[in-house]
Amino acid sequence: MSAFIELEHVTKTFGSSGLFGGGSVTIAVDDVSLTIDEDEPAITTVAGESGSGKTTLTRLLLGSHVPTDGRMLYRGKDFTKLTRRERRAFQREVQPIFQDPFESYNPFYKVDHVLDAPIKNFKLAGSVAEKKRMIEDALEMVGLVPEETLGRFPHQLSGGQRQRIMVARALLLKPRVILADEPVSMVDASLRATILDSIRRLNRDLGISVVYITHDLTTAYQISDNILVMYRGTIVEAGTVDAVIQSPQHPYTQLLIESIPQPDPKNRWGSEPPQQNWEITDTEITGCKFADRCPAVMDRCHTVRPAQYLIGEHQLATCLLYEDKGEMTNPDITSTFQTEKQAITAAASN
Amino acid sequence: MSTEQAITTYREGARITDVDSLVVEGLSVYYETEDGTVKAVDDVSFTLKQGERFALVGESGSGKTTLAMALMRLTRPPGHIARGSVTLNNRDLTTLTEDEMRQARLSELALVPQGAMNSLNPVMRIERQLTDGIVDHLADDESITKKELSQTARDLLTRVGLRPEVARLYPHELSGGMKQRVAMAIGISLRPSLIIADEPTSALDVVVQRQIMQTLGRLQEGLDASIMLVGHDMGLVAQFADTIGVMYAGKLVEVGPVEDVFGDPKHPYTKLLIQSLPSLQEKKDFVGIPGLPPLLIHLPQGCAFEDRCPSRFGKCTGAVPEKLSVGARRDVACFLYEGEGAS
Ligand SMILES: Nc1ncnc2c1ncn2[C@@H]1O[C@H](COP(=O)(O)OP(=O)(O)OP(=O)(O)O)[C@@H](O)[C@H]1O
Ligand SMILES: Nc1ncnc2c1ncn2[C@@H]1O[C@H](COP(=O)(O)OP(=O)(O)OP(=O)(O)O)[C@@H](O)[C@H]1O
Ligand SMILES: [Mg+2]
Ligand SMILES: [Mg+2]
Numbered sequence: 001m002s003a004f005i006e007l008e009h010v011t012k013t014f015g016s017s018g019l020f021g022g023g024s025v026t027i028a029v030d031d032v033s034l035t036i037d038e039d040e041p042a043i044t045t046v047a048g049e050s051g052s053g054k055t056t057l058t059r060l061l062l063g064s065h066v067p068t069d070g071r072m073l074y075r076g077k078d079f080t081k082l083t084r085r086e087r088r089a090f091q092r093e094v095q096p097i098f099q100d101p102f103e104s105y106n107p108f109y110k111v112d113h114v115l116d117a118p119i120k121n122f123k124l125a126g127s128v129a130e131k132k133r134m135i136e137d138a139l140e141m142v143g144l145v146p147e148e149t150l151g152r153f154p155h156q157l158s159g160g161q162r163q164r165i166m167v168a169r170a171l172l173l174k175p176r177v178i179l180a181d182e183p184v185s186m187v188d189a190s191l192r193a194t195i196l197d198s199i200r201r202l203n204r205d206l207g208i209s210v211v212y213i214t215h216d217l218t219t220a221y222q223i224s225d226n227i228l229v230m231y232r233g234t235i236v237e238a239g240t241v242d243a244v245i246q247s248p249q250h251p252y253t254q255l256l257i258e259s260i261p262q263p264d265p266k267n268r269w270g271s272e273p274p275q276q277n278w279e280i281t282d283t284e285i286t287g288c289k290f291a292d293r294c295p296a297v298m299d300r301c302h303t304v305r306p307a308q309y310l311i312g313e314h315q316l317a318t319c320l321l322y323e324d325k326g327e328m329t330n331p332d333i334t335s336t337f338q339t340e341k342q343a344i345t346a347a348a349s350n
Numbered sequence: 351m352s353t354e355q356a357i358t359t360y361r362e363g364a365r366i367t368d369v370d371s372l373v374v375e376g377l378s379v380y381y382e383t384e385d386g387t388v389k390a391v392d393d394v395s396f397t398l399k400q401g402e403r404f405a406l407v408g409e410s411g412s413g414k415t416t417l418a419m420a421l422m423r424l425t426r427p428p429g430h431i432a433r434g435s436v437t438l439n440n441r442d443l444t445t446l447t448e449d450e451m452r453q454a455r456l457s458e459l460a461l462v463p464q465g466a467m468n469s470l471n472p473v474m475r476i477e478r479q480l481t482d483g484i485v486d487h488l489a490d491d492e493s494i495t496k497k498e499l500s501q502t503a504r505d506l507l508t509r510v511g512l513r514p515e516v517a518r519l520y521p522h523e524l525s526g527g528m529k530q531r532v533a534m535a536i537g538i539s540l541r542p543s544l545i546i547a548d549e550p551t552s553a554l555d556v557v558v559q560r561q562i563m564q565t566l567g568r569l570q571e572g573l574d575a576s577i578m579l580v581g582h583d584m585g586l587v588a589q590f591a592d593t594i595g596v597m598y599a600g601k602l603v604e605v606g607p608v609e610d611v612f613g614d615p616k617h618p619y620t621k622l623l624i625q626s627l628p629s630l631q632e633k634k635d636f637v638g639i640p641g642l643p644p645l646l647i648h649l650p651q652g653c654a655f656e657d658r659c660p661s662r663f664g665k666c667t668g669a670v671p672e673k674l675s676v677g678a679r680r681d682v683a684c685f686l687y688e689g690e691g692a693s
Contacts, residue, residue, distance in 0.1 A: 050525055050555050158411045186549065196636065218630055219628055261585030273557055
């Protein structure tokens with residue numbers, strides 16, 4: 001194991017606090033510990049409710065948000081203590097794909113700029129011809145025709161086309177880690193498969209770790225090794241995709257997986273699921289954050305904050321239903337993770 | 351046209367009547383660029399019945415948003431409607447004056463745009479954003495008090511499942527799902543008879559997605575409106591829609607009831623699209639349809655899907671296939687079905 005990025009008990013809050021603050025505080029990420037490992041490059045899905053802190057978590061991993069509490073480490077070193085050189089190396093090695101393709105562009109530049117600029121900035125190409133080839137290869141990997149894409153302004157492209165250019169940009173840089181925030185939410189199923197397949201190839205062939213934030217649990221199941229599920233800033237369940245998707249344990253994960261719209265018109269949704277109660281602010285909740293919507297709620301859930309309990313070797317749930325399983329000794333949720341390669345090695349040695 | 355006669359659908363509780371709500375005929379929308387004409391929507395025709403839920407799917411860049419914007423007559427230069435008509439409740443929208451069209455928007459047809467969450471004004475309270483349209487559409491001799499407006503805003507919020515107090519907030523104080531609901535509340539504020547929703551939930555988790563789509567469905571039924579849903583999520587389409595239309599390279603290549611199209615897709619593109627849907631039951635090779643869509647500037651002589659089509663034959667390169675009827679409310683544009691049924 002060699003840790004590339006680590007979060008140690010990281011909390012990120014927004015909003016005013018204290019006596020004179022007035023407004024309410026949002027705990028966007030609540031005491032999260034995890035590791036992105038370099039030797040075992042995995043694809044890890046981050047799923048969860050809209051507003052549960054997924055994007056905030058990526059921004060913490062990117063170093064663009066400073067933790068309110070806890071630390072972020074890069075190659076074992078506190079991120080806030082990096083030298084300029086180390087910081088520049090980090091910027092090259094960790095590439096984000098931002099959630100909103102509408103905001104990632106400067107409307108006055110042609111889209112070529114988002115691909116040109118990093119090549120220049122990190123001096124990735126030796127010649128103009130090489131630069132051109134790199135850009136064209138990356139565009140083709142995401143199903144874009146270079147001559148139909150280059151030379152255009154952002155508004156001349158469709159939503160999915162803009163989104164794919166952002167993916168192409170990350171692919172082009174061949175970093176150590178890709179943090180992809182909803183990279184394919186605006187493209188069709190077939191293209192989603194094509195793009196995610198390129199991402200998976202990068203993971204396998206070049207050993208790039210990928211954090212894949214998505215609402216699409218079906219593709220998450222297909223391409224990722226591990227998954228973590230967030231609810232109001234807390235990681236409520238984590239483990240290998242096989243464990244979590246095939247047998248979800250936390251009631252929120254169960255609701256989430258039940259709600260996946262099946263492409264079968266003969267088998268339609270039942271009644272509407274219960275809504276989140278936004279009236280209770282994050283700081284007012286003393287027990288479990290899901291208690292107000294939970295079908296399995298017990299009295300204690302309203303007052304006792306659940307810890308992370310180990311359901312099996314490769315699965316944890318933050319839910320009092322599993323209290324008897326014992327609290328995890330290692331707070332790092334990624335200790336339950338396993339890559340496909342590790343699973344194969346483990347199976348072979350048995 | 352027989353009024354109020356129900357037509358068959360598979361969706362429980364659907365109230366689709368035989369009254370035409372929207373009739374699109376031979377619609378073409380082109381963008382004129384330095385390199386040539388981008389035929390983003392080319393000769394598209396379809397009909398929506400009152401109460402019907404129509405889903406428009408298709409490859410990214412196939413012209414769905416362009417079509418939706420053209421129905422609203424919001425096409426911006428260098429885009430223009432090259433041909434065709436858009437008839438809503440027996441009125442051809444393409445012939446309306448700009449002023450008449452402005453009145454029709456929101457009150458007769460409303461758009462929840464792609465990325466609607468970002469379309470809210472960041473420095474304006476939600477209440478104002480909900481009621482501006484209402485004030486705008488008041489006739490010269492009408493007036494409305496502040497109190498009435500405020501009450502309307504609160505009612506609208508309740509109808510989309512939000513607390514009335516949200517009216518006092520600014521967009522940045524809301525989550526993505528809440529903003530999306532606000533955009534939807536604006537869309538229904540003037541009780542339109544057609545709601546066009548362009549990827550209304552692609553940024554939301556599946557629980558909220560389901561709540562929003564079910565809310566939208568309920569609102570639509572309450573208004574007896576029809577709906578056109580643009581989206582990529584075939585699961586959502588299967589859950590929500592009555593009818594599906596599939597676009598490829600600017601053309602509508604297949605239309606039919608969702609059950610029939612999912613159960614027995616006809617066009618080779620639709621077949622491959624449905625086959626490429628991943629499943630939660632088994633992990634398998636995860637690959638899309640090989641190849642790329644054609645350049646919309648240089649469309650081929652023949653069928654635009656020909657070079658990626660596993661069933662192609664000699665005829666496909668020669669001419670563009672016309673729409674053929676292959677069953678009840680079922681059309682497909684593919685030479686494979688020539689000679690089958692009436693055309
Ligand atoms: N800059 C900010 N200022 C104030 N609050 C914020 C800020 N960024 C995020 N939040 C709040 O923190 C919470 C988590 O937001 P975040 O964007 O991380 O959610 P998310 O899981 O990415 O949601 P989505 O799936 O909708 O993208 C939300 O309640 C959000 O309103
Ligand atoms: N202003 C413009 N000038 C030139 N071409 C344009 C312009 N706007 C859109 N296009 C092109 O028209 C085609 C259709 O775009 P449109 O946005 O309608 O696609 P879409 O089906 O909605 O795609 P997506 O699913 O990715 O949102 C695309 O190939 C796009 O590049
Ligand atoms: Mg986000
Ligand atoms: Mg679009």
